[in-house]
Amino acid sequence: MPGVTRRRRTPPAPLPQRDGVDPVRVRLPDGVTWTTVRDHLVDRLSAPPGVIDAMLRDGRVVGADGGPVAPDAPYAPGTYLWFHRDLPDEPRVADSIDVVYRDEHIVVADKPHFLATMPRGSHITQTALARLRAGLGIPALGAAHRLDRLTAGLLLFTVRPTERGAYQTLFSDRRVHKEYEAVAAYDPAVELPRTVRSHIVKERGVLAAYEVPGAEPNSESRVELIEHDGRLGRYRLLPHTGRTHQLRVHMNALGLPLLGDPLYPEVRPPVAPDDFRRPLQLLARVLEFTDPVTGAARRFESGRSLGAWSAYDAWAGPAQDR
Numbered sequence: 001m002p003g004v005t006r007r008r009r010t011p012p013a014p015l016p017q018r019d020g021v022d023p024v025r026v027r028l029p030d031g032v033t034w035t036t037v038r039d040h041l042v043d044r045l046s047a048p049p050g051v052i053d054a055m056l057r058d059g060r061v062v063g064a065d066g067g068p069v070a071p072d073a074p075y076a077p078g079t080y081l082w083f084h085r086d087l088p089d090e091p092r093v094a095d096s097i098d099v100v101y102r103d104e105h106i107v108v109a110d111k112p113h114f115l116a117t118m119p120r121g122s123h124i125t126q127t128a129l130a131r132l133r134a135g136l137g138i139p140a141l142g143a144a145h146r147l148d149r150l151t152a153g154l155l156l157f158t159v160r161p162t163e164r165g166a167y168q169t170l171f172s173d174r175r176v177h178k179e180y181e182a183v184a185a186y187d188p189a190v191e192l193p194r195t196v197r198s199h200i201v202k203e204r205g206v207l208a209a210y211e212v213p214g215a216e217p218n219s220e221s222r223v224e225l226i227e228h229d230g231r232l233g234r235y236r237l238l239p240h241t242g243r244t245h246q247l248r249v250h251m252n253a254l255g256l257p258l259l260g261d262p263l264y265p266e267v268r269p270p271v272a273p274d275d276f277r278r279p280l281q282l283l284a285r286v287l288e289f290t291d292p293v294t295g296a297a298r299r300f301e302s303g304r305s306l307g308a309w310s311a312y313d314a315w316a317g318p319a320q321d322r
Contacts (some may be wrong), residue, residue, distance in 0.1 A: 010025075010027075010080065011064040011080055013025065013082055014062055014063075014064060014065065014066035014082060015062060015066070015082050015083075015084065016139070017133060017134075017139050018084050019087070019125045019130060019134055020125065020129065020130030020131060020132070020133035020134035020135075020139075021084075021087070021119055021124055021125060021130050023082045023083060023084050024082065024083055024084070024085055025080060025081070025082055026041070026044070026080070026081045026082070026083075027078070027079070027080050027081075028040060028075060028076060028077055028078060028079045028080075028081070029077065030077040030078060031077070032077075033075060033077070034075040035074070035075060036071075036072055036073060036074060036075055037056075037061075037069055037073045037074070037075055037076075037079075037081070038052060038053070038056055038071055038072070038073070039075070040075055041056075041061070041081075051086075053071065055083060056068075056069060056070070056071040057071055060083050060084065061081055061082070061083045062081065062082050062083065063079065063080070063081060063082075064079075064080050069081060085124075087124050087125060088122050088124065090122070090123065090124065090125060090126040090273075091126070091273050091274035092126060093112060093114045093115045093126050093276070094276075095112030095113070095114075095115075096112070097109050097110065097111050097112065097115060097128055097131055097132065097135075098110040098303065099132075099136070100154065100300050100301075100302075100303070101298075101300060102136075103159075104159060104160075105158065105159055105160065105163060105291070105293050105294065106144075106156060106157065106158055106159060106167065106291075107132065107136065107138070107141065107156075107157040107158075107159065108154060108155070108156055108157070108287065108300045109128060109132060109154070109155050109157065110152075110153065110154055110155075110302050110303055110304060111128045111147065111152060111153065111154075111155055112152055112304070113150060113151070113152045113276070113279035113280065114149060114150065114276050114279065115127065115128055115131075115149065116128070116149040117129060117143055117146040117147055117149075117155060118143050118146065122273075123149065128143075128155055129141065129142070129143055129157070132157060138159060140159065140160065140161050141157050141158070141159060142157060142158050142161060142164050143155065143156075143157055143158075144156040144157060144158055144164065144167040144168050144170070144171065145168070145171045145176075147284055148245070148280075150260075150262075150279065150280040150282070151280060151282045151283070151284060152279070152282070152283050152284070152302070152304050153180070153283045153284025153285060153302045153304065154284045154285070154286070154287045154300055154301075154302050155284075156287060163293055166292040166293060167292060167293075169292070170289050170292060171242070174240065174241070174242075175289060175290070176287060176288070176289045177286065177287075177288040177289065178238070178239055178284065178286065178287060178288075179236060179237070179238055179285045179286035180236070180237040180238075180239070180247055180282060180283060180284055180285055181226075181234065181235070181236060181237070181282075181283045181285045181306060182234075182235045182237055182247065182251065182258050182281055182282050182283070182306070183232055183233070183234055183235070183258065183259050183281035183306045183308045183309045184232070184233055184235060184251055184256040184257060184258050184259060184281070185231070185232060185233065185256055185257075185259075186225075186228040186229070186230065186231060186232055186233035187233075187255060187256060190254055190255060190256060192223055192224060192225040192235075193222065193223060193224040193225070194222075194223055195220060195221070195222050195223075196220070196221045196222075196223060196250040196253065196254065197217035197219065197220045198211045198212075198217055198219055198249070198250065198253065199211060199212040199215035199216060199217055199218050199219070200212075200218060200219045200243045200244070200245075200246060200249055202243070202244040202245065207263055207267055208245070208263040208264065208267055209243070209244055209245045209246075209249050210249075211249060211253060218241065218243065219239075219241045219243040219246045219249075219250070220239070220240040220241050221237060221238065221239050221240065221241075221246060221247055221250045222237070222238035222239075222240070223235060223236075223237055223238075223250065223251070223254065224236040224237075224238070231312075232259075232308065232309065232312060233256070234306075234309050235251070235256075236285075237250075237251070245263070245264075247282065248261055248263070248264050248280075248282070249264065251264075252264035252265050258280060258281050258282055259278075259280075259281040259308045259315075259316075260278045260279055260280040260281050260308070261280055261281075262280075277317060278315065278316070278317070279307070281306045281307075281308045281309070282306075283302060283304055283305075283306055284302065285301060285302050286299070286300070286301050286302070287299070287300045288300070
């Protein structure tokens with residue numbers, strides 16, 4: 001139609017996934033001109049000297065037809081390129097990621113502590129998404145939501161990209177019933193159950209979130225005590241909203257910071273990347289929703305348990321403050 005600008009369709013990736021990780025896609029922008037593709041990639045990717053030249057020389061950068069891009073290829077605005085990044089060395093999270101349920105639409109997985117949901121930063125192959133893609137042979141698998149790397153429990157993935165939006169909308173519209181389990185100190189002075197509401201802010205680049213006293217609440221959590229042994233409590237946490245670190249912030253505000261939490265009540269010095277001894281005692285126990293594609297009622301429960309509740313002394317070890 002006259003006057004209507006049609007968006008150019010992105011061509012499919014000509015490179016397969018590697019270890020469950022997609023190749024990097026780069027579009028050469030319009031309105032700016034470099035002499036060669038090589039010049040643009042050097043400026044854009046900020047790679048160490050010689051890396052881009054080596055990738056082009058070895059044929060590791062390809063065009064939409066899958067053919068290698070020549071080291072002296074002229075710059076052509078709008079062109080798409082693909083390549084696989086050099087992956088960082090990552091300590092392997094030895095615990096398995098268990099598949100709780102799988103059909104033609106969804107995969108529900110029960111992830112261990114320390115495994116990120118999706119590739120990001122220094123966590124690429126050691127992520128739930130990459131490991132499930134490779135292990136199940138489903139390259140198109142995508143995450144419908146996320147859990148923090150330190151949190152264990154249930155994650156929902158979609159098999160078909162065309163259906164992903166429907167499942168993601170369940171979470172954004174708060175139509176998923178979520179239950180978490182946590183272990184923290186027991187304090188008889190804290191009256192439970194109760195609903196905690198506050199205004200939480202998480203700034204980019206700052207590790208810990210914080211609450212703004214007196215501001216309009218943007219987060220809500222229900223906190224229930226399941227049982228206690230006089231020293232520790234096992235808690236059921238029901239988030240109504242989904243702010244970053246919400247449950248951890250709300251438990252800390254009650255004076256009950258979660259065991260193993262490296263950020264609350266204070267940011268602790270980082271541990272070695274392969275130190276998996278004291279996981280955060282937070283578990284995504286239940287996911288319950290009406291399937292937006294099939295209409296079926298779904299309820300899934302994690303088979304994991306929190307180590308500090310069943311064996312606190314073994315979990316804490318000699319270095320843990322008590």
